[in-house]
Amino acid sequence: xxxxxxxTVWHAALLLPWVIAAYGFGRAFxxxxxxxxxxxxDLQIELGHVLTSDPFSFTMEGTPWRTQSxxxxxxxxxxxxxxxxxxxxxxxxxxxxATFILLGSVAYKRTRSxxxxxxxxxxxxxxxxxxxxxxxxxFSFPLFAAIVVAxxxxxxxxxxxxxxxxxxxxxxxxxxxxxYLFLRSLQRGISKxxxxxxxxxxxxxxxxxxxxxxxxxxxxxxxxxxxxxxxxEWQAPDLLSPPFLPLFVAxxxxxxxxxxxxxxxxxxxLLIPFLVLALTANRSVPPAWIALxxxxxxxxxxxxxxxxxxxxxxxxAAMLAVLPFALRSDEDLDLDRFPVAAAKRLTAERVFHDxxxxxxxxxxxxxxxxxxxxxxxxxxxxxxxxxxxxxQLAADWEEEFNRWGISEVLLRVDEPxxxxxxxxxxxxxxxxxxxxxxxxx
Numbered sequence: 239x240x241x242x243x244x245x246t247v248w249h250a251a252l253l254l255p256w257v258i259a260a261y262g263f264g265r266a267f268x269x270x271x272x273x274x275x276x277x278x279x280d281l282q283i284e285l286g287h288v289l290t291s292d293p294f295s296f297t298m299e300g301t302p303w304r305t306q307s308x309x310x311x312x313x314x315x316x317x318x319x320x321x322x323x324x325x326x327x328x329x330x331x332x333x334x335x336a337t338f339i340l341l342g343s344v345a346y347k348r349t350r351s352x353x354x355x356x357x358x359x360x361x362x363x364x365x366x367x368x369x370x371x372x373x374x375x376x377f378s379f380p381l382f383a384a385i386v387v388a389x390x391x392x393x394x395x396x397x398x399x400x401x402x403x404x405x406x407x408x409x410x411x412x413x414x415x416x417x418y419l420f421l422r423s424l425q426r427g428i429s430k431x432x433x434x435x436x437x438x439x440x441x442x443x444x445x446x447x448x449x450x451x452x453x454x455x456x457x458x459x460x461x462x463x464x465x466x467x468x469x470x471e472w473q474a475p476d477l478l479s480p481p482f483l484p485l486f487v488a489x490x491x492x493x494x495x496x497x498x499x500x501x502x503x504x505x506x507x508l509l510i511p512f513l514v515l516a517l518t519a520n521r522s523v524p525p526a527w528i529a530l531x532x533x534x535x536x537x538x539x540x541x542x543x544x545x546x547x548x549x550x551x552x553x554x555a556a557m558l559a560v561l562p563f564a565l566r567s568d569e570d571l572d573l574d575r576f577p578v579a580a581a582k583r584l585t586a587e588r589v590f591h592d593x594x595x596x597x598x599x600x601x602x603x604x605x606x607x608x609x610x611x612x613x614x615x616x617x618x619x620x621x622x623x624x625x626x627x628x629x630q631l632a633a634d635w636e637e638e639f640n641r642w643g644i645s646e647v648l649l650r651v652d653e654p655x656x657x658x659x660x661x662x663x664x665x666x667x668x669x670x671x672x673x674x675x676x677x678x679x
Contacts, residue, residue, distance in 0.1 A: 245548075250555035251356045252342065255363040258370065259334035260562035262327030268572035270597025271613050272314070272326055272372040277600050278305050279315030288447045292617055294600050296588055296608040297642060303617045306455045307374035308447050309407035323570070326372035333376045338362065340383035341528065344390065345535035354538045361484035362527065368481050369524050377408040382528045385415050389422055390532065395435065399442045406443035410455050414515075414525050416440055421511060425504045458616050471521040485516055485523060488530070491537035505533060573672060577648055580673040586646035590639065592629065595648055595673075610642070629655055647676045 274294060282288055288308040292298045305311060317325035338359055345358040370376065385401050388394040398419070405412035419439055423432040444450050477486040492509065495501050501509070508529065516526035527534070571578055576598040577591075584603075589610060591599070596612030611618060611625050618625070627633035631654050638644070647664070649656050651674045660666065663679035 245551050245555075246352070247551045247554060248352045248356055250551045250558065252352070252359065253555055253558040254356070255338040255342075255359045256335060257558060257561050258363040258367050259338060260327070260331045261367075261565065262330045262370065262372075262562075264562050264565035264567060266567040266569040266572045267323045267326055268575050269326065269371045269373060270575070270594040273597040273601035274612055274614075275307060275311050275374060276314045276318045277604055278308075279311030279313070279318075282308060282311060283315055290451075292614075294604055294609055295596075295611065295618075297610055297621050298617055299608065301617065303458075303614070304448055304451050304455050306410040306448075306452070307408050309404070310374035310377055310409070329372050330370050330376055333380050334366065334370045336380035337366070337383050337528075340380060340387050341531050341535075344383075344386060344531045347390070348532070348535050349538050351538055354535075357539050358535050358537070361487065362531075364481065364484045365527050366524055369521065374409045375411065375521075378405055378411050378414075379524060379528065381405045381408075382415055382418070382525055383531070385418065386528060386531055389419065398439045402439055403442035403446065406452055407446040410452070411525060412443055412452075413456060414529070416443070417511070418508075418529050421508045424507045455616075471519065473520055474517065475520045475523055482520075482523060485527065488527075488534045488537070489513070492533060495533070495536055500536060501533070509533060577673040579670055580648055580668055580675055583668040583675055584646060584648060585667075586644075586677070588642055588644050589646045589648050590628075590642075590644045591648040592625075592650075610644070629653065631655060631658060635659075645678045648673060649676075650674070 277294070278289060281293060282305075289305045290302065292301045292303045314325070314329075317329070321328065341362055342355055342359050345355045346352075349355065366379070369379075381401050381404055385398055385405075388397050388401065402412060402415055405415055416439070419436060423436055426432060443452060446452060448455065475482045475485070477483065477489075492501065512526045512529040515522050515529075573579075575594050577595050578598070581595070581599060581602060584607075587607070589599075589607075591610055593611055593613040596609040599607055599609050600612060611622065615622050624633060624638065628635045628638045629649075635655060635658070647656070647659060650672060651669060656674055656676065659676050664676040665679050666674055666676055668675040
């Protein structure tokens with residue numbers, strides 16, 4: 239009974255991030271990128287090697303392209319065969335929960351305060367919430383958090399090369415982890431031992447299935463930055479918006495720590511680069527937050543927890559544990575995002591559509607149908623920009639359609655291009671609440 243009393247409401251509140259981690263079980267599936275990753279896994283298993291050219295589209299067919307997330311895709315394929323799209327929330331929940339546990343351990347090591355850890359993890363969950371999706375980037379979060387934990391403990395640093403190898407095999411953002419380790423070495427003072435450790439950690443990233451091709455992946459990504467920036471996740475974050483307000487709070491907290499002399503001169507080696515990274519793009523905020531966790535987690539809540547324990551705390555913990563499963567959506571799929579019904583009514587071989595529909599078509603109709611585009615901005619480059627201009631009527635749609643032999647269009651019913659095509663004599667062959675199919679008249 240004494241142990242039960244020591245379990246307080248604040249201990250139960252440690253499960254608050256779990257609600258975010260497991261929320262995927264309750265919401266309708268809406269991630270189009272995951273869909274083509276599944277089929278990439280299927281194809282790689284069939285071929286027995288990683289992909290080095292585009293197999294999915296008719297606009298970039300055969301173009302050199304390396305799938306940066308080959309190891310994640312090899313996991314997606316059998317999980318999809320077993321569970322279908324129900325595998326997606328399983329992946330996100332495991333990865334998100336592991337991330338929160340690892341970062342919680344970083345925070346507790348520095349504050350030894352359950353209340354401070356709760357506040358830190360709630361802020362972390364808010365930052366991460368919009369990025370907890372089944373795309374391979376989800377694996378980078380627990381891997382990065384594990385690197386932070388391992389680097390913090392000299393006895394565990396031997397595992398860092400393996401973690402970086404895994405990261406390089408599942409997502410191209412592994413270079414952020416390499417940068418973190420380099421900056422941590424600067425903090426400790428560059429020595430021969432530190433250089434050996436850095437080289438030992440970085441070399442395994444060149445021995446994934448792509449070999450030195452991982453460097454080509456990074457180069458292709460950098461060279462197509464203009465196309466990537468068409469996506470909202472690459473826009474600069476608004477620090478006063480709810481998803482990124484924790485970053486603003488953290489900056490204020492770091493200023494407070496600096497004023498109290500708790501930011502050491504060597505900490506600036508880590509603080510400045512990752513604050514800059516966080517401010518460059520929405521999707522840069524989660525890795526920057528993880529990198530800054532050893533500093534941000536020093537911020538202690540200046541309150542002494544007085545919440546009692548006992549049965550009330552246990553009941554609260556149980557409620558938080560099951561809450562994500564109680565928030566079940568009425569739909570398994572986001573019908574506003576995916577043309578589930580409309581796709582079945584397509585008749586032409588080549589169709590003009592958006593990137594979300596492209597992911598759905600790859601998942602449900604490839605290889606019988608190749609797509610016009612999907613969300614692989616690092617592959618499409620100029621084609622992605624051309625698609626955006628045509629969709630917004632800023633470029634000649636007829637020239638684009640003739641170029642690719644397109645005679646059928648699948649778009650949202652309210653898009654300007656749909657209205658234009660109708661005025662030009664295109665006939666509507668299907669229309670529902672969300673999507674319309676038009677064919678050349």
